[in-house]
Structures are given as structure tokens and as C-alpha cells.
Amino acid sequence: MMAIQENGYALIERIICPRSSLPAAPADRAFATGAMNAPKPHDPTPDAIRKARLAVGLTQTEAAHTVRASLRGWQQWEAGDRAMPPGLFELFMLKTGQWPLDGITEGQPVR
Known part of the structure; x- marks a missing residue:
């Protein structure tokens, strides 16, 4: 018998998924190409x-404080260096009253 010099997780991974059978993960490709910071079609423009x-x-x-972000993050969003998450833009617009909540107008009680 051959002695095994690796931890149990690595051994299990090698037995279940040999390296040659693993496809490249899409997230790895996106990270390697810089696509993670590429603007998405629904991202707000700077x-x-x-x-x-x-x-x-x-x-x-x-x-930045309105959406609990850093000043540097906000600056990068406005400069186009980073894509602002659509959810944060929506939060900003709602909190500043630029977009109304669905079905709720000013002065109307929230149910």
C-alpha cells in the first residue's frame, strides 16, 4: 500500500473530481479577464x-453616507472606474425621494 501525504479533503477532491475532468469555472474566467468590473446593461451610468x-x-x-458606502466608492462610481450595483442606485433614488415606492404617494399611510 502507498502512504498518502495529503489532507483528507484534497484526497477526496482528487478521487471525485480528477483535475483533467474539471471545466474552467465561469467566475474564474470573468475574474481573469476583468469582466467582474465591466458595466452590465442594467447598471446606472456614471x-x-x-x-x-x-x-x-x-x-x-x-x-455615499445615504447608501452606507465609502466616499472613495462613490467617487469611483461617478468616475466610471467601478460599476455601481443597481440595488444601491435604486436605494439612493428611493431614499432621496427621486423614485416613489410602488403604489405609495407622499402623505399616504404605509400599510
Whole structure:
């Protein structure tokens, strides 16, 4: 018998999924090509982010605090260096009153 010099997880992984049979993971390819930071079709544009902030008269710092983000993150979104997550843009628009909540108008009680 041959002595095994690796931990149990590595041995199980080698037995169940030999390296030659593993396809390249899509996330690995995306990370390697820089596609993770590439803008998605539904991401807000840097111009839309800046205009939304200026429409309510907030500084970049105040806007970042509104969605619990860092100032540097906000600056990168406005510069186009990073894509702003659509959910954060939606949160910003809702919290600043630029988008109404579905079916709720000002002065109406929330049920």
C-alpha cells in the first residue's frame, strides 16, 4: 500500500473530481479577464449617478453616507472606474425621494 501525504479533503477532491475532468469555472474566467468590473446593461451610468446626486443637492460624501458606502466608492462610481450595483442606485433614488415606492404617494399611510 502507498502512504498518502495529503489532507483528507484534497484526497477526496482528487478521487471525485480528477483535475483533467474539471471545466474552467465561469467566475474564474470573468475574474481573469476583468469582466467582474465591466458595466452590465442594467447598471446606472456614471453620468446618471452624478445627475441623481446633484438633483438633490448632496455632496459625494453625503450621497455615499445615504447608501452606507465609502466616499472613495462613490467617487469611483461617478468616475466610471467601478460599476455601481443597481440595488444601491435604486436605494439612493428611493431614499432621496427621486423614485416613489410602488403604489405609495407622499402623505399616504404605509400599510
